[in-house]
Amino acid sequence: MTAPRPATIQQVARKARVSAATVSRLFNHPGLLDPATATRVRRAATALNFRPSRVGRNLRTEATRTLGVLVPTLANPVFAECLDGIAAAARDRGYSILVETTDYRADAEHATTEALLGHRVEGLILTVADARRNPELAKLERERVPYVLVYNQVPGGRRPTVSVDNRAAARDAVRLLVAAGHRRIAMVSGSFRASDRAQLRYLGYRDAMAAARLAAAEPVEVPFDIDDARPALAAVLARRSAPTALFCSNDLLALVVMRDLARLGRAVPGDVSVVGFDGIRLSEVLQPALTTVVQPSRAIGRAAAERLFAELAGAARPAPLLLPHRLRAGGTVVPPRGSSPKS
Amino acid sequence: MTAPRPATIQQVARKARVSAATVSRLFNHPGLLDPATATRVRRAATALNFRPSRVGRNLRTEATRTLGVLVPTLANPVFAECLDGIAAAARDRGYSILVETTDYRADAEHATTEALLGHRVEGLILTVADARRNPELAKLERERVPYVLVYNQVPGGRRPTVSVDNRAAARDAVRLLVAAGHRRIAMVSGSFRASDRAQLRYLGYRDAMAAARLAAAEPVEVPFDIDDARPALAAVLARRSAPTALFCSNDLLALVVMRDLARLGRAVPGDVSVVGFDGIRLSEVLQPALTTVVQPSRAIGRAAAERLFAELAGAARPAPLLLPHRLRAGGTVVPPRGSSPKS
């Protein structure tokens, strides 16, 4: 029923009355062949639907021209856009991409990286739950497997990363709320355990609050895949001094928050202002557009791939790369009720 | 600088003073080993960071346990969500996923499928520009490579597909506009050349218009990656009888259309009602939520993977599978200005 075994280089060689080496040359060093031979071999190959096996080739050359990618989920467009950038860069270089997801479960990082390494990928691009102390990253370093983290960021720059400055970016976002006149600002965040970025962004939130001499609130931690934020939101809004603005650790979360605020009868931005983080394409297009910190996701993916290629070509282990973030003003932030402008 | 050669089964064998066959057995048929031997081999393997090479294994067993996935882009969440479903299903079965994208360029389908087949993927899951006559699909059939199309749909069911009934779904969507009282309805569509789905959805649009004895308009075809729809929209709205409602061939497009209608000073749904197609997660969460046809994207991905596994296990070539679509009423459809309810 299913695929018959593909033709081998030997079969082509027999049919064209040449040696396997000559067939191999046709595909790898066509210049070396006598034109007449080349034609004969080409014809035989076509007749047999021959397509060189990367499996045989990979084994022989000890190079797979394959990259592994590991991200929490592809349901969040921030990772999908990044992967799209990686795929484009890989295509340009003739590399293939093996993809794994963890669904934000740190304990899935082991099995997935093992699978990738088993395939002998030449390098890895990944986003892990926590890049600071991470047994899988330690493994990659011990075994000297080239890798680049995307989105993750490590204090001291001790790992090869491509990211924005999460803390500074979060600070900018919250500062924008402060500038709009908000004094009671809370942060809604995806689980800290599942995301070191979320932790850094919380620090940025605290920085901005401290700089404005405002009281930072405890973070409102929710699961990344939350689909009803009403209980959490109701609790925050019931605090003695309810926030007039919410900073969300990512855009997906911000959108869920906005929808559920509406379901709770709170208007955005009328009752509550909201700021996100990521700048996924869709957050720009909706109305009002989400005010958010834009990360250049495709560029992050592309840069990570290119740094990996550079390292594979012999360059030193890449230093951390900080790509610029950008604050995008949407319509989800206005001054709090009853505030005088330029207070 | 870069990775030293990974340990081989021979090195482990030497270190454990057994043969390579015994090491192999530890990983493939551990029950066959004497417990003491197993421990010794395990220790040696750990000490050397040994991890069986899938490259060697794949060559020997002539099975790669790898699936290829080809989609137009991962920047559209409908494909990313589908891939997320495929990845989850593959993980359950111990399969790996090789991903390629075409950026909606039909002429990239050849090189990308060749790359995948070169890797000897055991099956393919793909969305092509046009599945009816497609040289790459013909190639897959000629070479008897198992494949399942996702989203694509072929009249007569002559190809293995997993999709919704695009035409009927589009008909339902437009019927909903008709039921709201709209008489002048236009369709904004991604390029027909790049998407047979778009063509089918246009047919569904015409069906619904005909059934309501309304005049179908020529489609407003735009590129899938359009980022400013204002020129196209301005042209449609300038027609002698401007539409009061727009049916868009996908959600991403619908969102761009909504934003650009706003930029043109038209309110949605006040001036123009809008319906989308896909039901990407984000379209649900925005406000007003987009009225759209929901496709179960993750389920489509999962079902495609499972049908491929069934075929690999010996089942017959899968028949087309139609998954149910669902109309989701959002806030982007209201009766046209000046219409009387229940006209």
Next chain:
DNA sequence: TTGAAAGCGCTAACAC
């Protein structure tokens, strides 16, 4: 329970 041997498809010396 373990080992020896062969071979999966391919490429790169090396020889002619």
Next chain:
DNA sequence: GTGTTAGCGCTTTCAA
């Protein structure tokens, strides 16, 4: 310009 040969890492008979 082309062929011969060896071997990449692994699994699987087959024999002991």
